Structure formats: structure tokens, C-alpha cells
Amino acid sequence: MNEELKRELIIENYNNPVNKGLTNDKEYITISKSNPSCIDHFTIELKLNNDIVEDIRFDGEACAISTSALSISISKLIGKSKEEALDIIDNYNKMILNEEYDSSKLEELEIYKDISKQPARVKCATIGINGIKDILEKN
């Protein structure tokens, strides 16, 4: 994907993120994630159905990278098993940290590959997906 398309995808997911707005349904597991070094803040809801990620929703105020990365992560992870989802998240985190990772697992999430070159943005790219990871690991 060329740079222009990557930027378009990020801006589209920032301006119109998927599943924004909380259900406040008790069947969802909820977590709040803040970034201590910046101002990003998300509340994330996740619904599991027999180890399958049935739905993820979020709300909050955050920058373009944080919001778009969470939006694309949500699209990618819904419908996956807990194990598959955690594997994708693990590979995503490796990519962000500029470590070896399995490119075939990430698809669109690879647009954030170069974030490792911007120290100020690394936490933005991971705050949302690591909120999902926290929920999956604890439930």
C-alpha cells in the first residue's frame, strides 16, 4: 500500500471509527486505558461468546493514530478466537517495536509499521489494542 493510501485509511478510521459508542451492557467486559505520557483515553467494551470475540466497542478522546489504530484493530479482531486475537496482537506489538513478526497475520494493521521510527507515536499505536489484550488475558 502506498503512503497516500495509508494516510487515507488512517484519516478515514479517525474521522469515522468503527463501533464508537458504548453499550453499557453487562454482558460486555469493560476496561479504561489512559496514556500517562499523553492525553489519549479510551473505554473499551468487549463481548466474548465461548472464546470467540463477538463484539468490541469503544469511546474516548484520542489522537488520530490512537483512534484509527483501535478502529482497525476492532475490525480485525471481531470474529476471531481468543487465541487468534492474542496472536495478532502479539505480532502487532512486535511490529511496532521493530522486532521480527509474521506479516501475514496483520494485513491492514501493517500500515503502522513505520511508527517505530516516531517515539512520540509508539504508545498511541498500541494503547487501544493493548486494552483489548488486557481484557482477553484476564477473561
Place this chain on the structure above:
Amino acid sequence: MDYKKDFKFLNKGIIYFDNGATTLKPNKVIEKMDEYYYEYPSNAHRGDYDISIKASEEFENVRDLVQQFINAKTDEEIVFTSGATESINMAIYGYFMNNLKSGDEVLITKSEHASVIIPWFDLENRLGIKVKYIDLNDDYTFSIDNFKKMINSNTKVISIAEITNVIGDKRDIKEITKIAHENGIKVLVDASQSIGHIKVDVTDTDVDFLAFSAHKMLGPTGVGVLYGKKELMDEINYKHGGGTSVSFESPSEIVYKDLPFKLESGTQNIAGVIGLGEAIKYLNEIGMDYIDSYTNDLKKYLVSKLKDNHNIIMYNPDVEGSILIFNVKDVFAQDTAIYLNNNGICVRAGDHCDKKLHDEIDVKNTVRVSLYFYNTKEEIDKLVTVLNNSNILEESLGI
């Protein structure tokens, strides 16, 4: 004036507009701290040898410099702390917690820093005091009339900044203190933003307590000052058991030393205090009146230049001071800050540790430019040019 010879950092090609968070440090401050570590790196108030005596003298000289700088009556009224946060906490937990009771009222505003608001909220929970907000003016500045309206027989404290860290407005502390004292109200002033910008005079204003940090006035991090009137400081019960502050033979015989030492337990940040002294000397050379008028003019220049850019929303353009908060239309504050960083300009984005001000302003997060005397019109011109771009969001992504 060109300050590049005085500040090594100014030669790096980075434009630094985050002086409200911390100021740059002049070479002289850094060299003076180096001198301590290289030439007389001993503890203070401890030894009978030459270099320890030298360290003690240098340390205590700074207490005198601080006393003169804020025009305190005696050096016993100057206590060194780790920063303004500890100073404010020392006054609130060490003095006010022992002198307030349930039902007493403390007045603050919604533009105070978290380090002021949080300890007062905690005391509300602990003691049942009531923390009340003085309504701000429409431009988010302080209103003396609203202050007067809030006073009743339960009002015991007003706790406000002399200059606020988001709006940047300057409060008339002398007038506020006069009104407070006429009503038996104690005054605690957070001078973090004012100490490096205007002449702070505790005798003229007659404040009861005043707190500030060295690092917002050209000094190092990790050092602050609590000023308090001697009779009030004597009452402070905020002791960390340790050396310097006490003498003792047995548990029943602990004797606390006199001010200021009873509030300075343990080895102090000696290099930091000595660095603060050098910062004060430098500020005295520049002149506080000059700093105040220069930074006010620089802000006016910035506002006049940004007014032509219709994508910029300014929230405090007409408030006299050195701080401007703004947003770029449809761009999150942090994305603007990262875009500016990509262009070599340092600004702060966020709520600036002011968790209540967004009740007043309709936006939670803003970009803050906070100016100081070493900033220039040329730097402002660069900022204005860089902000004159319709692709800020796209270019902030760095992808």
C-alpha cells in the same frame, strides 16, 4: 537580545515554546552545579572540613538570595522542598489540616493546577471542609467581585495561582490578600508560573504562604521553595523524621530544631539549591519587569499573526500574559503538537494538569504555547508559517 551565548540549548535549532512546563537552563546554572560536584561535593551542615563548610555556605547563601528575591522578612521563612507540589502539600497538610475543621470553606477556581486542587479535595474528604469554586469571568480570568460574593463566616482560606498555567492570567494578589485578611481568610499562593515572569513580593502582597519550583525559573528540577510567615511556619507539623531536623537522646526527648531546618529533614538537593541561586542571579541581571513586558509583547505579536489564520481557534487571545492556548480546527491537540514537533517546535498538548477548566471551556484538550524572554519574533514567525497549512492532520501522522 540574543541569548544563544547564555543557553547552549538555544543553538540546537529547536524552537522551545513549553516554558510553562519547565524553562531552559542557562549555562551558568549548569556550570555552577558542576562546580559543586567537582570542587566541593560534600554534605552541607555536617562537616568540620573546608569543603563541607563551603557547601554549607553556598547552600545558605541561596536561602538569602531567595529571601531577597521574593522580599521575605527573614531567611527562616524560606524552606527548600522538592518542588512547588511538595511546598503546597506542606502548607496544606502541615498547617491547614491542623487549623481547619468540618464546615470551614476553602476558595479556589477551576483554573488551578491539580497540585492545588487535589490536596484540598483530599482535605474535604478527611476533615469535612468544603472546597468551593470562585466563578471565573467570561474570558476565564479571576474576578475580584465574584471572590467577594463567595466570602461568608465559614471562609477560611483562598488558594490560587498568581498566574495560571493554562489561561496565563495574572491575579492581583495584593488586592485579593487585602480583602482576604479583612475577612480573617488565609492566603496560599501558587507562584509556579509567576516566579520567573514578574516581581514576586511577599511583603508587599502580605500573602501567608507562597510556593514555587526552581525549574520554572531557569533552575534545575527537584528543588522548590515554600515561603510562609514565620508565625505560621512555626506551627507547621509536616515532619519527616531524620537528620538535620531534630536532636534526640530517646523517644521521649526528640527536640525539633528551629526554622527552617525543622522542615528540611535529610540531605537536601544541595546541587539543585546552588543551581537555583545562580538562576536567581541571572534573572536579577535580566530584570523581572523586562521579562514581564517582553513576554506580554511577544504574545500580542503571536496573536496578531495567528488572527489571519481562520483554521486557528484561540481561547485566551486577549488575556495579558505569556501563554496562548489554541486548537487547529478539526485536529486533535496532540496531533497538532506532534506535527509541530515534526517541524522542530516544542509545545504542550492536553489539559495541562488542569482537570476542571474544561468545565468552563467547551474543549478538554488544547495546544499551549508558553513564551519566555529568550523566545523571539522570528520563532513566532516560523510557528505561524508552519500552522498556515491545511494538511496538518495528514502531516502529523508521520506516515
